[in-house]
Amino acid sequence: MPRRRKLSTDVPWIELSTTSADWKAADPGLLTTMLGQLHLIRAFEESVLDLAGAGLVHGPAHSSIGQEGGAVGSIVTLRSSDAVNGSHRGHHQFLAKAIGHVSGGTLDPAHLVDTEMQALLQRTLAEILGLAQGFSGGRGGSMHLQWLEAGALGTNAIVGGGAPLAAGNAWAQKHAGTTDVSVNYFGDGASQIGSVLESMNLAAAWRLPVMYFIENNLYAVSTRAEEATADPRFSVRGQGFGIPSWRVDGMDPLAVHLATQEALERMRGGEGPAIIEAEVYRFFHQNGPYPGSAFGYRTKDEEKSWKARDPIARVEKELAALSVLGPDEAAGLRAQAREAMAAAVAALTEDDPDNAGRRRIVPALWPDPAVVDTGIRGDASELDALTAAEPADHTGDWTDVKFVDAVAAAMERRMAADPRIVVMGEDVHRLAGGTNGATKGLLAAFGPDRVIGTPISENGFFGLAGGMALDGRFRPVVEFMYPDFMWVAADQVFNQVGKARHMFGDNNTVPLVLRTKVAMGSGYGSQHLMDPAGIFATSAGWRIVAPSSAADYIGLLNAALALEDPVLVIEHVDLYGTADRVPDGDLDYVIPPGRAAVRRQGSAVTVLTYLSMVGHTLEAVESTGVDAEVIDLRWLDRASLDWETIEASVRKTGAVLIVEQGARGTSYGAWLADELQRRVFDWLDQPIERVTGGEASPSISKVLERAAIARTEEVVEGLERVRTNGGGH
Numbered sequence: 001m002p003r004r005r006k007l008s009t010d011v012p013w014i015e016l017s018t019t020s021a022d023w024k025a026a027d028p029g030l031l032t033t034m035l036g037q038l039h040l041i042r043a044f045e046e047s048v049l050d051l052a053g054a055g056l057v058h059g060p061a062h063s064s065i066g067q068e069g070g071a072v073g074s075i076v077t078l079r080s081s082d083a084v085n086g087s088h089r090g091h092h093q094f095l096a097k098a099i100g101h102v103s104g105g106t107l108d109p110a111h112l113v114d115t116e117m118q119a120l121l122q123r124t125l126a127e128i129l130g131l132a133q134g135f136s137g138g139r140g141g142s143m144h145l146q147w148l149e150a151g152a153l154g155t156n157a158i159v160g161g162g163a164p165l166a167a168g169n170a171w172a173q174k175h176a177g178t179t180d181v182s183v184n185y186f187g188d189g190a191s192q193i194g195s196v197l198e199s200m201n202l203a204a205a206w207r208l209p210v211m212y213f214i215e216n217n218l219y220a221v222s223t224r225a226e227e228a229t230a231d232p233r234f235s236v237r238g239q240g241f242g243i244p245s246w247r248v249d250g251m252d253p254l255a256v257h258l259a260t261q262e263a264l265e266r267m268r269g270g271e272g273p274a275i276i277e278a279e280v281y282r283f284f285h286q287n288g289p290y291p292g293s294a295f296g297y298r299t300k301d302e303e304k305s306w307k308a309r310d311p312i313a314r315v316e317k318e319l320a321a322l323s324v325l326g327p328d329e330a331a332g333l334r335a336q337a338r339e340a341m342a343a344a345v346a347a348l349t350e351d352d353p354d355n356a357g358r359r360r361i362v363p364a365l366w367p368d369p370a371v372v373d374t375g376i377r378g379d380a381s382e383l384d385a386l387t388a389a390e391p392a393d394h395t396g397d398w399t400d401v402k403f404v405d406a407v408a409a410a411m412e413r414r415m416a417a418d419p420r421i422v423v424m425g426e427d428v429h430r431l432a433g434g435t436n437g438a439t440k441g442l443l444a445a446f447g448p449d450r451v452i453g454t455p456i457s458e459n460g461f462f463g464l465a466g467g468m469a470l471d472g473r474f475r476p477v478v479e480f481m482y483p484d485f486m487w488v489a490a491d492q493v494f495n496q497v498g499k500a501r502h503m504f505g506d507n508n509t510v511p512l513v514l515r516t517k518v519a520m521g522s523g524y525g526s527q528h529l530m531d532p533a534g535i536f537a538t539s540a541g542w543r544i545v546a547p548s549s550a551a552d553y554i555g556l557l558n559a560a561l562a563l564e565d566p567v568l569v570i571e572h573v574d575l576y577g578t579a580d581r582v583p584d585g586d587l588d589y590v591i592p593p594g595r596a597a598v599r600r601q602g603s604a605v606t607v608l609t610y611l612s613m614v615g616h617t618l619e620a621v622e623s624t625g626v627d628a629e630v631i632d633l634r635w636l637d638r639a640s641l642d643w644e645t646i647e648a649s650v651r652k653t654g655a656v657l658i659v660e661q662g663a664r665g666t667s668y669g670a671w672l673a674d675e676l677q678r679r680v681f682d683w684l685d686q687p688i689e690r691v692t693g694g695e696a697s698p699s700i701s702k703v704l705e706r707a708a709i710a711r712t713e714e715v716v717e718g719l720e721r722v723r724t725n726g727g728g729h
Contacts, residue, residue: 016247033103033107037076038315044337056361067250072092072253073255083153084153084185085156087190097150098152131366132367135507138366163463170467171464187214201457203273207270209272214275214277220286245274247279263276378509380563383562388590388595399582399583429451480514509565520709529698538671542567574612598631600628606650607630616659616712618630655685657691658672689725
């Protein structure tokens, strides 16, 4: 028989509940402040449901009625510089944080709502209604509430999507030398989401001051928690990651508060993350003004039993027993909160002249439709103070380098000049510069706090970097070993980082660089070899650079690391080992957005290309004798393309050939061709031609891989097609 020994994690997992002694020992001012917050949030949510019932809330109304105790108990003593973010059901978390900020942490029961508090309530309601005076100009609405001044980082419509961002904010707080903390709120559903679990692992491994607060309301939409997992005590997740956890009754705000104080002591003391699970209950359905029983998945008896445990009733009962606040004074709080919300609603709505007895939004309060696309990205004015230069215009001496060494040297120079830059990715700190040498020398120069090797956890560590960037005190540079891994991290790459600036009304900048390499021809197969340009070009928030030479790489990286937008930097393994050169002397020049390079003048066809295909194109032109004008795009995204150079060339040649190496399905050229035909159709003498790889991703077989990608031979064929079609004017 094998020997067996029972193992234990030795990680604290505590169920905490209050006694009458805890209520007697509590600061009366704390208790009355909690009750005041509960009433303000409850009155706010009732108003939202009333407006939703009247058809005035465009989109969902995820009310938090019944769950307020968890938010208030955990947030009531947080500093303004502490941070919170949450999920789609986040009105109560946002309001608790914002109320604490505007009140200084204490509410006067006799004067619950002053001018500043009234403005907060109205502005929050305006955001939910999609109005211009909202915190994000109405763009965020109910599910994306953000007020950075108050430490409200932004609620999130993607289940579990905020967890990596909170971890990144906590990383920034820790490495900025503060004792501030971040709190990420999510529900029972997100407790099974990979981004949450990846974030817990990173937070524990790196001892980050972040709390994962689980609002376990027992249901997803209609699916009960025990149907989704074997152990519905979701704080058990902490056992797997070495994170101390507390389980409390979320209908008891004091119990939540006491557990939070224990967790905060740990986090502020540098001991790492914590988990609190609060069992709460939403009194209404997932969305809207009806109870769950109306949809058949809950019973009226179940709802009645939970309503009897209303956190407001609990606090009022305890305050009355302590002779701190009687029923009449509690009723006064309720009246003040409802009066304030009535005033907020009255300021935003009016009688509808076309529908008797109905209300409408005051028309003048809607955002101007003309701003629909403003704030997607910055205007790049941050580059104005830097020196723009074209390597081709350099008249001095040159230094011979390998392309990949120029990559590492450029990053080292920028890190030396800007202490905010932090590099992270899988193996970037090992193997003498990662798997290709692109981070060579950085660990020795800057240490493990700025060159961070990550777990194989792209969604987690990229999202963490996103949180760092949104915080603004650091400038993360993330490496994806292969671009296909963006699909693993797609939520954080596209839904979070790519959309953040526009979604929150341009409240944030997002200074983040994502480096990756195209490895076609290296035999790594279908899941490692894609060109990501076409996918990223469809995400409006991203800028994209694709250098074809070492000197260009330096100028483009310098620009990317000065911009306040997320920038994808695409490299190519075929270029890494090539002999190249960079200008002697000053290597701080930038190649700003809107600067393509004409590599060859010509009159027969405009060839648009990038990365290693620039070299293949020039070879093909020489072998065919076609008088092609070859343009190295360098900047690939819609906002950064050099349309002026492209259009001037097309006017001259009357023909366009787009050259790329990768598959047709994820093609960058498809997007570019569509955009071009809208811009230059009148000057074209023939349809736009394209050179791409095959339909499928490259596979392992050397022969099939070559057949799946484009190189010089395919460009030759493309040029011949243009010539056959009578290219040129």
